[in-house]
Amino acid sequence: MDGPLEAADLIGDAPEWQERALCSQTDPEAFFPEKGGSTREAKRICSRCEVKAECLEYALGHDERFGIWGGLSERERRKLKRRVA
Numbered sequence: 001m002d003g004p005l006e007a008a009d010l011i012g013d014a015p016e017w018q019e020r021a022l023c024s025q026t027d028p029e030a031f032f033p034e035k036g037g038s039t040r041e042a043k044r045i046c047s048r049c050e051v052k053a054e055c056l057e058y059a060l061g062h063d064e065r066f067g068i069w070g071g072l073s074e075r076e077r078r079k080l081k082r083r084v085a
C-alpha cells in the first residue's frame, strides 16, 4: 500500500493535493493502525503536512471510515461530523 490515498488512486478520483501528501513518502502502516494501536506517528506526520486541510475535507466528504486522515482518527472525524451536522 502507498498510504491512505491509494484507494482514491484506484478509483481514478485522486485529487491534485495528493501529490503533496507527506504520507505518500512515509510508512503507510502508521496510518492504519490495528484497533487500539497508536496513532501518534501518523498524527505527527500529518501535523507537518502542507495539505492537511484538503486531506481532512476530502475524508469527511467521502465518508472515509478507516485510517488517519488530516491528522484525525476515525473516532475524531466522527465527532467532528457530529459537531458540524
Ligand code: SF4
Residues within 6 Å of the ligand: 004, 020, 021, 022, 023, 024, 031, 045, 046, 047, 049, 050, 051, 052, 053, 055, 056, 068, 069, 070, 071
Ligand atoms: S494530512 Fe496526513 S493523511 Fe493527509 S495527506 Fe497529509 S500526511 Fe497524509
